[in-house]
Amino acid sequence: MRYLPLNDANRADMLAAIGVKSVDDLFADIPAPAKAKAVFDLSNSMSEIEVERVLSNLAAKNLNASTAPSFLGAGNYRHHTPASLDYIIQRGEFLTAYTPYQPEISQGTLQAIYEFQTQVALITGMEVANASMYDGATACAEAAAMACRVVKRAKALMSGNVHPHYRDVTATAMRFMDIQVECLAPDPMGIEDLVGRIGSDLSCVIVQTPGFFGHLNDYTALAAACHAAGALLVVCVTEPVSLGLLKSPGAMGADIVVGEGQSIATPTCFGGPGVGLFATREKFIRQMPGRVAGETVDENGRRGWVLTLSTREQHIRREKATSNICTNSGLIALAFSVHMTLLGEAGFRRLAELNHAHAALLADKLEQIKGVKILPGTFFNEFAVQLSKPAAGVVETLAQRKILGGVPASRFYPTYPELENVLLLTATEMNSEGDINALAVALKEVLS
């Protein structure tokens, strides 16, 4: 087997050095009944060619966005990946390293984390950020838990404009922590009242920008109302490219900003792995979950970085830790950081402008089609539309024409008949004007 370096002569020498006769003797501690049924009806080893054949056949059964124009979003976005980005993250020194527990020989990873933390803090408008969480949804749950620790209250309020997966993951986690989460109904029109629901029992209000249905809201007044009631404002960002063009959550007064970095870091990859972004105010860092890199000096006074504030973490604090997280999403955080570095301020802004312009162009085209109504008045690169027919059927018909024409809201809200005709559409820099025209033409035919 090509991944195993030992040969039979090595094995014989090593068994002799150990003083046993066979490899099976090394498993003598395991009781016989535990080993008796270890016979498996599974395939034996394959050559590279065979593995490639099997997996390529599976891959070929999927309709992929490099062969079909895609307008899918809903928290997972298709953007361009510069060639140098994938080269850098495939370097073995990044790809095959562990968490940087030995800082003297992990300065590359540690410096990259420190740069990532700074970039995340800058674009969210916050003071500090951690080294990453699993994804945006789990980061949202961690934010709710952290708000409850900070404020010492056990209730959270969640807007109906938050991504339904973020809502479900947070509600699930909080239920087991005996924290109450009031989740408001989906809000495609962007009309819900949050300020009026803030009471003195709330730890936090959780909102999203841009909203799940596309709306752009200024949460400055909401932040003030939260703070007046002693609660925190948590803002989710599922499309961080938007931060290149929009007022940051930090500028609105957010206390914790969480998000999904996938759109900047990696291809869509069926939704995972992504990278959870987590940023907050400096005064809350000792309540923050997750790994964090900090600056220090070595014995010769030279600048370097280490993992720090570990007294919050499970390997030190065990059941009193701020979270149980250890492995997070290091390589995807690196990819996020490399892409942000490649873009720089000018490129990040241009990318955001391009996304908005393509989405606005799509909206302009769709507004001319009978049976299509664009719901949000303001949006970034994604918006909900009300169709004259159920959206799920429309999407299936478009897929038969090799167009991935949006995500039906019913996929998330099967029990809300009023959302049956609502479709989420995204346009990014990857959608050419030709793609946009093709969708408009096809949609017009399907709806007529």
Added chain:
Amino acid sequence: MNEPMITTSGHRALQIEQPLIFELDTGGSTAVDLPDPPKVRMRLGNLRNDKAIGLPGLSEPEVVRHYTRLSQKNYSIDTGFYPLGSCTMKHNPRLNEKMARLPGFADIHPFQPQSTAQGAYELMDTLAHWLKTLTGMPAVAMSPAAGAHGELCGLMCIRSAHDANGQGSRKLVLVPESAHGTNPATAALCGYRVESIPANAAGRVDVAALKAKLGPEVAAVMITNPNTCGLFETECIEIAKAVHAAGAYFYMDGANFNALVGRVRIADLGVDAMHINLHKTFSTPHGGGGPGAGPTVLSAALAAFVPVPFVVHDTKGYGVVEHAGHGAAKQSFGRMKGFQGQFGVFVRALSYILAMGVDGLKQASGDAVLNANYLRAKLSAELTPAFDGICMHEVVFDDGFLKNTGVSTLDVAKALIDEGFHPMTMYFPLVVHGALLMEPTETESKATLDQFIASMLALARRAKQGDQAEWFKAAPRLAPRRRLDETQAARKPVLRWKPSEATQAAAARQAAE
């Protein structure tokens, strides 16, 4: 040795100092050329921001060089031997990377119509089939993102099952002293109180002490097997029986499943739930701290509580159940992770599993245990094994061999860095004094192990000379950095770069004008 040469640049041949990207800012540059946006009516309302964010601008060659230089300051499996106990740092085949980048896997979307993603669901179902078959367990939750997340999944299933059976008053989880810190942290996140179980002199769970704690309050027992001392819990089956007799569930931490693959069916140990670290056992890369995946296999008693999403199939093909509370997910406890789980990790793990096959996987667990025992046998010449007898895939030594030398486990680890090896895990498990936990994995050759053994024995002999403490305290000498001041880092946390005060003042003046 001669004094190290001082260079004008501060670089030292291949060790090149590299500033932060923020200090390299050339102002206005970008490494990505994007077209001009089409002219359209903007629809941003009053949310448009025109203020500078503060991101640095660099060209492509500068960015590529920056990260290449950073990479050269990292130790990695590709560079050398990485015997970090409990972390399973084995070779990561590049075939897995190639497969994950096929457009049919990388360029598909979690919410595209299910009819257009049949290959993706089939891949998840195939991987699930391997995991269920290798463990003998009837069900698997695929969505947990890491080992600790898988533990949480298992405990959430357990609490849901107790609630469904009118046993919601059970509020206690028992965890051995030797457990990973994630076990008690996870139990706490699941709303449980934690009590620890002592280890016996043989490094295993003290079964009598465990049985004494079992009672109507206990919801679950979490046991790592092989445990963090690298030993199989020989009384595992008896423990499972006692746990079940007390009405509790048996969670097995599967971080060390790599020692058992192809040799033991987990179901035959009486396990109710166990997570599998795909980034350990099935060789998906650790990536400097993730991403991983922690699918959790479940017994029949817990299977109904599995979180969404999960893949189903019938004669028409594959589909995915995404909503808890009705249909096939009627009793599902909810959702733990966005989208469809760590799909890219699934592709890599299946690529590895297919390449190895069940015969290769059995050989791998055999070679992993062989390599660990070879280290144990050879290093015992100078080091002090914490426990007698055969170990599994990792071996733990205590710091007895350093007694009265003034040299600590940490010092030995730092000296190993100068020898060109990544240190072993230090001071874990907590039940072993000054522990040195070594996991060689099956992907190391005998020649590499012999080199490491020679270095380790030489360091032990040096320490035992009795007057070498200062020499050890000064290690590492040859790494990109000497020992770093972790106390200062924690006391005055500096967690991000900030522009100098002069730059900030200039920016403020400019903004005011």
